[in-house]
Amino acid sequence: MPRIINDNVLYPELSYKLSGIFFSIHNKIGRNLNEKQYSDAFEESLKNNEIQYVREKALPPSFVGEKERRNIPDFIICDKIIIDFKAKDFITKEDYFQMKRYLSSYKKELGLIVNFRQKYLYPKRILNIN
Template structure:
């Protein structure tokens, strides 16, 4: 029997995502969605880091090249997109971030759609 990873926290995050989409609709830019999400995190006293810089993945890689949109409670990576369709590259990006930060759960959401469907992406090698 499988166990849901971080059920309470991910439920809160998804609630915020739906609330933000209901408030702003589908035609804003990523920064506008991020700003409103951040306000909701603050109002719920959720610990988060915005645009957390990932460590370089190879020796000569420039620092600050990769950033996660949000790291919530040092557990869940939240990656926002504002595009017509999500691609495999978007999923691979979240998987890379999960691996780089050694986290178990990422949530990928595309705000451009009429109805959002946050995607849970798991890293079976991640630690709590």
């Protein structure tokens, strides 16, 4: 059966590949690890799939006096999509605002928040449309 991809979705092919990796990790290693362990598994999958990425690239300070390395997204994929992993009971509005800050600072259009702690994986797509 052919795969149907919505024309209105940003980076549909890349998003589809990434979602497959998320679900594969969730199915293989479960939901009780920490964020760094999920990041390590994800990084290995990115290498195996030859997907370009940057891991934990810190944002520059946004004001005088702010400490270095205060805001660090987990991954930037193909210089297009920012990914932030979570391993907690639920996503909060602070997580959403954190992703919006990453998207604005890096001038990217799409961010994904992935919470591996949940029983069913639901990657959250956050758009930065100006």
